[in-house]
Every structure is written in structure tokens, then in C-alpha cells.
Amino acid sequence: MPTDLTIHTYDTPPHLGRQMVLDPRSLAYRRPYDGQPLRATEWEPRIPVLDQQNLIAQGIYTSRDYGLDDDVDALSSCTGNAGTALLSILLSKEQATGAGLDTDDATAAEHYAIGLYADATERDQWQDANWPSQDVGSSGLGIAKVLRDRGLIDQYGHATTAEELCTLLQTGPALMGLPWFxxxxxxxxxxFVDADPAWASSPLEGGHEVCVTALEAVAVEDGVLQPDRTVLRFVNSWGAAWADHGSGRLSLSTYLALRAEVDVVQPRLDGARP
Incomplete structure (x- = not known):
């Protein structure tokens, strides 16, 4: 395991579960902003909105399906859920089926997300425990590594600035881990999750992972990006009844306010994009 990882752990209530893990070697795979025009973009998942909560209502019994002593109704599997939503965009329906992801069945897709989460907790070698022995949470970096291990992506890149994030979204969706208030x-x-101007004063609940699916609005003046009027849309993993049919929005200025505790990873399929 690399000894120079930056690790920021959070409590893992079952509706959250993201841990922040940064590997300095990954900075070589940043996609810097080169001045290209930034346009509104949108990427649509091919699966229903997933729900890491209400598992029993979905017919997911963790005692039966994963060998736990008791059934739990929620898991800290936001990273797996976000990664599954992203993968459903990268892969065609046929490719997804070949990878074991049923894009038509929400319960089957949730099972896939749980499996992805379990593998990511194994790949996160910085922590001793893993799921299903413990619901420890995982990282966006761990998800990207698992997708590459499975041969489902060619590579993954990172963004560390607002301009780099907008650049990534020109070519596909991205995973974003952030502190969740x-x-x-x-x-x-x-x-909009940041509609309350006092959001930063509300209690920190933990870390969360979402799949950013759209650069919904881009404001540029005199060649300078205007974060307050630039809007990101993300699909969450709390069911379709949450927010706007399961998706939320935040301004790019909120990303900037939280950037020290945000990691953006974009798994990519450049060689065989459907």
C-alpha cells in the first residue's frame, strides 16, 4: 500500500459511506483545462434511480443474499451506487448485460451496486475491515480501481479545479465524493442542495458519493468561469422520490467552497465507447 496516501475518514451512517482517499500518483492523470469552450452537457444513466436505503422493500435481504446474521435496510454503499450509475452511461445495454448489470431491473442493479461496493472495500487497502463483515464505506478511487480491474474501463482521470471538473463533464459523467451536510x-x-445560504453551518452528517451527470448551466464572462451561476446536476442513490426525481443540483461555487474535502474521479472508456 502506498504510504503517502491522503485519507480523510467520516462516520458511515447507512445512507452515506464515502471516505476520501487521494493518491498523489493519480495527479499525473489530471485533465487540465486548456482554454477550450465549456458547454452545457448531459449524460443519462440507463438504469433506474438506485436506492441504498429501503433494501427490504426492494426484496434485498442481506442475511439471505450476503450471509449476514440479520437483515439491514440500508448500506453505506453510495460509492457503489454512484459507480453503477456511471457505468450504465459508459456501457451500451448489451455491454452492461455482458458485465452482469441488468439495466432494466432496479433490484438487480442495486445488487450489482452492492457487489461493486464490496469489491471496493477490498480494494481500499488502507482500511483493515471490508464489507460484508463491516459496513465501513469506501472511496471513489476504490470504485475506479475495481472497474479497471474488471476490464470495464480503460483508465480514470481526476479534476482538482472548477475548470478541470467542467472539462471532464464535456466528455462524460464523473464520480464526486464530498462532505455531506x-x-x-x-x-x-x-x-438544489445548497439553496440554504447557511448550509455550511448545518451539521456534517458524513461523506457521500454521487454521480455528476450534467453540467447543466455554464456562465462565462470575458473568458472567466462564473461559479455562482454554473450548475452541476448529480444523480443520488436515495430513490426516485428524493429531490428532482432522484437527482440533485449544486452550484460550482459550492464545489469550490468544499474543494479541500472533495475528490472528483472520472472512469473512462475511450477505446470502445458505445
Missing amino acids: SSFSEPDASG
Whole structure:
């Protein structure tokens, strides 16, 4: 295991579960902003909105399906859920089926996400425990490594600035891990999690992973990106009833405010993009 990892761990309530792990070697795979025009983009998952909560209602019994002593109704599997949503965009329906991901069945897709989460906890070699022995959470980096191990992606890149994040979204969706404040759990009618200007004063609930699926609005003045008026949309993993049909929004300025505790990873399939 590399000894120079940056690791920031959070509590893992079952509706969250992201841990921040940064590997300095990954910085070689940043995709720097080169001044290209930034345009609004949108990437649509091929699977229903997943739900890492309400597992029993979905017919997922962890005692039966994963050998646990008791059934749990939620898992800290947001990284696996976000990674599954992203993978459903990268792969065609036929490719997804070949990879074991049923894009038509929400319960089957949730099982896939749980399996991805389990493998990521194994790949996160910085922690001693893994799921299903313990619901320890995982990292976006761990998910990217598992997808590459499975041969489902060619590579993964990173963004560390607002411009780099917008550049990544020109070519595909991205995984974003971020600290999750209680205010974020109560988005406004348009799905903005940061609508309350005092969101940063609300309690920190833990770390969360989402799949950023759209650069919904881009504001540029005199060649300078305007974060307050640039909007990201992400698909969450709390069911379709949450926020805007399961998706939330935040301004790029919120990303900047949290950047020290945010990691953006973009798994890529450049060689055989459907």
C-alpha cells in the first residue's frame, strides 16, 4: 500500500459511506483545462434511480443474499451506487448485460451496486475491515480501481479545479465524493442542495458519493468561469422520490467552497465507447 496516501475518514451512517482517499500518483492523470469552450452537457444513466436505503422493500435481504446474521435496510454503499450509475452511461445495454448489470431491473442493479461496493472495500487497502463483515464505506478511487480491474474501463482521470471538473463533464459523467451536510438532505423544490445560504453551518452528517451527470448551466464572462451561476446536476442513490426525481443540483461555487474535502474521479472508456 502506498504510504503517502491522503485519507480523510467520516462516520458511515447507512445512507452515506464515502471516505476520501487521494493518491498523489493519480495527479499525473489530471485533465487540465486548456482554454477550450465549456458547454452545457448531459449524460443519462440507463438504469433506474438506485436506492441504498429501503433494501427490504426492494426484496434485498442481506442475511439471505450476503450471509449476514440479520437483515439491514440500508448500506453505506453510495460509492457503489454512484459507480453503477456511471457505468450504465459508459456501457451500451448489451455491454452492461455482458458485465452482469441488468439495466432494466432496479433490484438487480442495486445488487450489482452492492457487489461493486464490496469489491471496493477490498480494494481500499488502507482500511483493515471490508464489507460484508463491516459496513465501513469506501472511496471513489476504490470504485475506479475495481472497474479497471474488471476490464470495464480503460483508465480514470481526476479534476482538482472548477475548470478541470467542467472539462471532464464535456466528455462524460464523473464520480464526486464530498462532505455531506444535513442541509443537503433537504433540497429545495428545484433540487438544489445548497439553496440554504447557511448550509455550511448545518451539521456534517458524513461523506457521500454521487454521480455528476450534467453540467447543466455554464456562465462565462470575458473568458472567466462564473461559479455562482454554473450548475452541476448529480444523480443520488436515495430513490426516485428524493429531490428532482432522484437527482440533485449544486452550484460550482459550492464545489469550490468544499474543494479541500472533495475528490472528483472520472472512469473512462475511450477505446470502445458505445
